[in-house]
Amino acid sequence: MKKTDYIILSLFLLLGVIAAFMPNAKPHNVILDSHTFLYKLSSEHFYTTDDVAKAIINKDPSLLLIDVRSPEEYKKYTLPGAINIPVDSLLLDKYRNYVDQDVYNVVLFSNGTELAEKAWVMCTGLGYDHLYVMRGGLNRWFTTIFMPPKPKDEAHQSAFELYNFRKAAARYFGIGGTIEQPQSSAPAVQPQVNIPKTSGAPEGGGCE
Amino acid sequence: MDKGRKYMNPYLAGFLLGLLVIIAYYFSGEGLGASGAYKRIVIGTVDLVAHNYAKNAHYFAKVVNGEHSPFNAWLVFELLGMMVGAIISAVIYNRMHLEIGKSPKITNKTRLWFALLGGILWGIGSQLGRGCTSGLVMSGMAVNALSGYIGLVAVFGGGYLFAYLFRKLWT
Amino acid sequence: MGPLFTQGIISTEVNHILAFFIGIGFGFLLEAAGFTNTRKLAGVFYGYDMTVLKVFFTAALTAAAGLLILHTLGAIDLHMTYYPKTYWLPTLVGGLLMALGFLTGGFCPGTSFCAATTGKIDAMVFVGGIFLGIFGYAFTYEPIFEKFRNSYGLGRVNVADWIGIPQGLFILLMVIIAIVSFLVADKVQKKINAKQSKEDLHDLGLDE
Numbered sequence: 001m002k003k004t005d006y007i008i009l010s011l012f013l014l015l016g017v018i019a020a021f022m023p024n025a026k027p028h029n030v031i032l033d034s035h036t037f038l039y040k041l042s043s044e045h046f047y048t049t050d051d052v053a054k055a056i057i058n059k060d061p062s063l064l065l066i067d068v069r070s071p072e073e074y075k076k077y078t079l080p081g082a083i084n085i086p087v088d089s090l091l092l093d094k095y096r097n098y099v100d101q102d103v104y105n106v107v108l109f110s111n112g113t114e115l116a117e118k119a120w121v122m123c124t125g126l127g128y129d130h131l132y133v134m135r136g137g138l139n140r141w142f143t144t145i146f147m148p149p150k151p152k153d154e155a156h157q158s159a160f161e162l163y164n165f166r167k168a169a170a171r172y173f174g175i176g177g178t179i180e181q182p183q184s185s186a187p188a189v190q191p192q193v194n195i196p197k198t199s200g201a202p203e204g205g206g207c208e
Numbered sequence: 209m210d211k212g213r214k215y216m217n218p219y220l221a222g223f224l225l226g227l228l229v230i231i232a233y234y235f236s237g238e239g240l241g242a243s244g245a246y247k248r249i250v251i252g253t254v255d256l257v258a259h260n261y262a263k264n265a266h267y268f269a270k271v272v273n274g275e276h277s278p279f280n281a282w283l284v285f286e287l288l289g290m291m292v293g294a295i296i297s298a299v300i301y302n303r304m305h306l307e308i309g310k311s312p313k314i315t316n317k318t319r320l321w322f323a324l325l326g327g328i329l330w331g332i333g334s335q336l337g338r339g340c341t342s343g344l345v346m347s348g349m350a351v352n353a354l355s356g357y358i359g360l361v362a363v364f365g366g367g368y369l370f371a372y373l374f375r376k377l378w379t
Numbered sequence: 380m381g382p383l384f385t386q387g388i389i390s391t392e393v394n395h396i397l398a399f400f401i402g403i404g405f406g407f408l409l410e411a412a413g414f415t416n417t418r419k420l421a422g423v424f425y426g427y428d429m430t431v432l433k434v435f436f437t438a439a440l441t442a443a444a445g446l447l448i449l450h451t452l453g454a455i456d457l458h459m460t461y462y463p464k465t466y467w468l469p470t471l472v473g474g475l476l477m478a479l480g481f482l483t484g485g486f487c488p489g490t491s492f493c494a495a496t497t498g499k500i501d502a503m504v505f506v507g508g509i510f511l512g513i514f515g516y517a518f519t520y521e522p523i524f525e526k527f528r529n530s531y532g533l534g535r536v537n538v539a540d541w542i543g544i545p546q547g548l549f550i551l552l553m554v555i556i557a558i559v560s561f562l563v564a565d566k567v568q569k570k571i572n573a574k575q576s577k578e579d580l581h582d583l584g585l586d587e
Binding site: 353 | 381382383384385389391396397399400401402403404407408409410412415417418421422423424425427430436437438439440441442443445449454455457459460461462463464465466467469470471473474475476477478479480481482483484485486487488489491492493494496497498499501502504505506507510511512513514515516517518521524525527528533536537538541546550553561575
Binding site: 008009012013015016017018019020021022023024036039097100102103127 | 386437440441443444445447448450451456458459464529532534535545546547548550551553554555557558561
């Protein structure tokens with residue numbers, strides 16, 4: 001071996017030795033350290049009700065809606081295509097592939113914002129990504145989509161566009177301006193989530 | 209065939225490459241890669257030609273529906289840089305030639321057909337395996353990822369396993 | 380403290396410009412090491428040129444040691460960088476396909492791109508093949524590959540944690556293994572090339 005080789009390989013070995021003396025970095029699979037957690041908490045993670053309506057109408061295949069309320073509430077009314085995972089079951093192994101994945105944009109929702117936000121914090125703390133919360137929840141869904149406030153005459157053009165979008169969305173979701181049960185609560189577009197018997201996961205993310 | 213100045217010392221090249229991986233992680237939060245850039249180019253192209261198909265097809269959807277153009281990605285810019293870097297080195301070492309690199313024992317035609325086959329296999333394999341040697345293995349090993357080591361065993365181990373079958377192409 | 384882009388300290392534009400320059404370095408090093416030459420690349424599997432082994436292991440482990448040291452020093456937070464999830468069987472199968480691709484084509488995506496850029500026609504064909512392969516994969520993704528690709532997921536598994544030893548110790552062990560393999564590789568390369576020269580001399584009728 002040439003002299004240069006010896007020098008570089010010695011440096012290489014030295015690097016390895018120094019690395020061996022480093023205190024063990026926290027493993028990736030467990031709960032995030034506070035620093036990273038705080039960073040994630042302050043990141044943008046909300047979908048407005050309009051965002052969700054748009055995504056449903058456009059049949060966005062990357063959207064996955066999770067209703068975190070109880071099964072009884074879910075049966076009464078839920079968003080089209082939403083699946084039901086009550087908050088207290090979110091961390092069960094059988095649902096892990098829905099929340100710990102990197103393909104879908106998972107939007108959690110409840111009646112208001114609180115419950116969904118709690119669910120989001122819980123999952124994010126475990127290091128899961130691609131999770132969002134529908135701000136305002138189903139309550140706001142009703143007041144914006146089904147009973148959109150009509151803009152004043154002198155309002156900006158964009159306000160009218162939003163109003164018209166919401167009215168159209170309301171018709172799409174089966175409401176003719178009044179609050180009634182939509183024709184079918186059955187998920188209109190069931191997202192294709194492949195959950196094989198072994199610990200698989202929904203579609204994989206991009207490769208490096 | 210290592211004649212002095214013809215190639216950079218492999219350990220030096222490796223060491224510098226390792227530093228580059230660190231730099232990449234430091235600035236962008238991700239490591240080096242290559243197949244990911246190819247994937248982006250494919251997705252971007254299909255998106256230009258058939259957006260409505262792409263936004264619903266599972267392979268394309270997430271990238272196509274993202275906030276940036278598929279082409280506007282870290283890996284794509286990195287790939288463009290690779291072009292420039294390779295040319296600079298080739299000029300310095302006087303290796304800028306139009307040629308077909310192959311063993312003297314096979315014909316050009318053979319070489320080209322096998323090159324095509326090899327590329328196709330990499331296209332499929334890299335998508336299935338979530339990366340290629342730089343992205344999956346090297347950048348994976350840089351963070352002690354199991355996926356990187358599985359890739360290492362599969363690619364290099366597989367190489368040694370099947371090498372005998374293809375010896376006529378190289379030796 | 381890194382990673383800068385992830386924390387919004389640098390913009391997407393700056394991040395991409397940096398990517399370009401990092402790419403320049405990457406392309407330069409690959410070409411300088413001789414990786415635009417397929418015979419040199421394939422040599423690692425036949426013993427006559429072990430450059431690939433030397434470059435690859437040195438690079439990966441220098442990065443690993445360096446990142447861990449920087450993490451301990453607080454210069455980078457490895458919990459915020461991209462960490463790949465392990466899908467062991469798809470990766471294994473993909474790797475075997477890639478190995479076959481290597482033995483037939485003599486390149487990998489990165490090296491072939493550099494080679495194509497510097498005039499190697501076979502590399503251009505190879506790159507074309509990669510695109511063909513990806514197109515084929517993309518359009519048959521849902522019926523053929525999707526389910527398999529997303530199965531056998533184990534989450535973000537770190538080898539050192541998996542085995543149960545500290546990160547740094549694992550890296551040191553790998554460095555030692557690498558250095559030993561370099562020494563063995565040199566011996567193997569010498570032997571194979573000596574044998575080869577003997578054969579060449581014999582073919583030319585120049586031996587005693």
